[in-house]
Amino acid sequence: QVHLVESGGGLVQAGGSLRVSCVASGRIFSVTAMGWYRQAPGKQRELVATITSGGSTNYADSVKGRFTISRDNAKNTVYLQMNSLKPEDTAVYYCNAETLLPGVNYWGQGTQVTVSS
Numbered sequence: 001q002v003h004l005v006e007s008g009g010g011l012v013q014a015g016g017s018l019r020v021s022c023v024a025s026g027r028i029f030s031v032t033a034m035g036w037y038r039q040a041p042g043k044q045r046e047l048v049a050t051i052t053s054g055g056s057t058n059y060a061d062s063v064k065g066r067f068t069i070s071r072d073n074a075k076n077t078v079y080l081q082m083n084s085l086k087p088e089d090t091a092v093y094y095c096n097a098e099t100l101l102p103g104v105n106y107w108g109q110g111t112q113v114t115v116s117s
Contacts, residue, residue, distance in 0.1 A: 002026045002106040004095045009111030017083045020111055022095030024076045030099040034078045036069060038091035038113075045094065049080060063089075085115045 008020040024031065035050030035058075049069035050058045057069055068081040078095065095108035 002028065002031060002097045002099065004097055004106055004108035006093065006095045006108040006111040009093060009113045011114045011116065012085055014085060014087055014115055014117050016085050016115075017081070018085060018113060019079055019081045020093055020113065022078045022080075022108055024078070024095075024097055027099075028076055030101070031097045032100055033098045034071065035096045035098075036078075036080045037094045037096055038089075039094065039110075040088075040091040043091075048093070050096075051078065082113070085113075087115045087117045089113065090115050 003025045004022055006020060006022050008018065010018060012018050033050055033052045036048040037045050038048050039045040047060050048063055049067055051069045051071050059067060066084045071078045091113060092110040093113050094110045097106045099105060
């Protein structure tokens with residue numbers, strides 16, 4: 001079992017910045033990649049960014065150049081630095097952990113990010 005706890009969401013004006021964090025605990029050794037997803041009201045959950053245990057990153061086209069995912073292995077923490085935020089970035093942001101077992105992944109409870117225009 002892997003337990004994920006997100007923090008750092010909030011309200012920010014368009015053009016501003018915010019950083020969300022995700023602390024992982026439990027069977028950390030089984031985690032192969034972590035990522036951030038988001039879900040806006042009335043929309044499906046979508047990928048924002050992922051980072052592998054080796055540090056390789058992947059971003060949704062909509063956030064490339066604005067968002068940066070990083071990880072601190074010593075703290076078992078993954079960050080998502082969000083710059084130049086837009087109202088369309090408003091969503092609940094969820095942390096995800098993929099594991100060695102195919103199809104087994106874990107989710108955090110989510111943190112709300114609201115960008116006002």
